[in-house]
Amino acid sequence: MKTMTLLGGLTPEEFLSEYWQKKPLLIRGALTEVGPHVDFKCLSELAMQEDVESRLIENRNGKWHLERGPFRPARFRKLGETDWTILVQNVNHHLPHIDKILWQFDFIPFARLDDLMISYAPPGGTVGPHFDSYDVFLLQVGGRKRWQISSQADDDFIPDAPIRVLQDFRVEEEFVLEHGDMLYLPPKCAHYGVALEPGMTYSIGFRAAPTQELATQFLVYMQDHICLEGRYADPELQRQPDPARISDEMVDKVSQMLSQITWDKQTISDFLGHYLTEPKPHVFYDSPAEELDEDEFAQEVGLLGIELDRKSLILFHDEMFYCNGEVLEIEPNDVALWQQFANQRHLSPADIRPSLLDALYEGYLSGYWHLPQSVAK
Numbered sequence: 001m002k003t004m005t006l007l008g009g010l011t012p013e014e015f016l017s018e019y020w021q022k023k024p025l026l027i028r029g030a031l032t033e034v035g036p037h038v039d040f041k042c043l044s045e046l047a048m049q050e051d052v053e054s055r056l057i058e059n060r061n062g063k064w065h066l067e068r069g070p071f072r073p074a075r076f077r078k079l080g081e082t083d084w085t086i087l088v089q090n091v092n093h094h095l096p097h098i099d100k101i102l103w104q105f106d107f108i109p110f111a112r113l114d115d116l117m118i119s120y121a122p123p124g125g126t127v128g129p130h131f132d133s134y135d136v137f138l139l140q141v142g143g144r145k146r147w148q149i150s151s152q153a154d155d156d157f158i159p160d161a162p163i164r165v166l167q168d169f170r171v172e173e174e175f176v177l178e179h180g181d182m183l184y185l186p187p188k189c190a191h192y193g194v195a196l197e198p199g200m201t202y203s204i205g206f207r208a209a210p211t212q213e214l215a216t217q218f219l220v221y222m223q224d225h226i227c228l229e230g231r232y233a234d235p236e237l238q239r240q241p242d243p244a245r246i247s248d249e250m251v252d253k254v255s256q257m258l259s260q261i262t263w264d265k266q267t268i269s270d271f272l273g274h275y276l277t278e279p280k281p282h283v284f285y286d287s288p289a290e291e292l293d294e295d296e297f298a299q300e301v302g303l304l305g306i307e308l309d310r311k312s313l314i315l316f317h318d319e320m321f322y323c324n325g326e327v328l329e330i331e332p333n334d335v336a337l338w339q340q341f342a343n344q345r346h347l348s349p350a351d352i353r354p355s356l357l358d359a360l361y362e363g364y365l366s367g368y369w370h371l372p373q374s375v376a377k
Helices: 012-018 040-047 073-077 096-105 211-223 248-258 265-277 294-304 332-344 354-366
Strands: 025-027 054-060 063-068 084-088 113-121 136-141 145-150 173-177 182-185 190-195 199-206 306-308 314-317 320-323
Touching: 040 054, 040 084, 040 113, 096 113, 096 199, 145 182, 173 182, 211 265, 265 314, 265 320, 294 354, 314 332, 332 354
Parallel strands: none
Antiparallel strands: 025 182, 054 063, 054 084, 084 113, 113 199, 136 182, 136 199, 145 173, 145 190, 314 320
């Protein structure tokens, strides 16, 4: 089993067995080569865009303040030299070298991998002590940041604050992270990061949907996938003393009608395929600027291969494949190649066979994947 510098010399199997959702892990020098730093200038430019989720958190005179983007340039010129943080979600959608960092965490299933958020803070910048309900890797890029953590169960938050900040944070361990150091935190591990020097935190987060959300979305899915026969009828109806009463007989009949709603493992896997690959509301796909016809596309993909768009995700279960909330119609003999495409996020020219071309061309027109030379840099 191969160890990973990213995991401090642990194998993925050791990490999953000993740390994942169990206890924190500090990794010195986990990832020092990160490409161009996504610093304040870069983050602020992203935060001015309509299709980017961003936040600005300040602590002024002991009071927490939260603003959401997109921001105007003038807003950033008003910031002080300390005590604020700008956070930008899904930076992996916008910058290719950040996207490459995210997919290095492929020892966790893609169905759990969410995004790479980047925050910048000058000295004193913080979002306060808090819990996350999901696993996270916190990679320090540039500067130094002090992290304090706690296993406390007390989750009382400061009332009326615009963000969830713990009222009584009890420090158990403290670390100072420098460039390339990384801290893994399991869910519900209280943590408090404060910038000691200007720098960035690259946060690799994982999906952990609340049961209520899963149930709600599953019911929405079922609404579109069930077809029940029959209609309510009561030929044996008798007059009742209270005409406004919902009778036990009606309750029983409707209960019997609804008992026709059933699901099995295949239903759940199909729901998850749609749900887990559904793009977030602000995500859109760009069709090719200069659209190739099918013959031109076949020629080019045979020379260059194909790459998934940074905003695209393919997941599969058995022989069912899902991309961006849709089912992919593929040839049965191509299952192994589509699994390879989903796992590696690209296919080389040698992998391309004629039976792939119809499905690949359709996804190309939708902007779900691209010829490598046409992916925005």
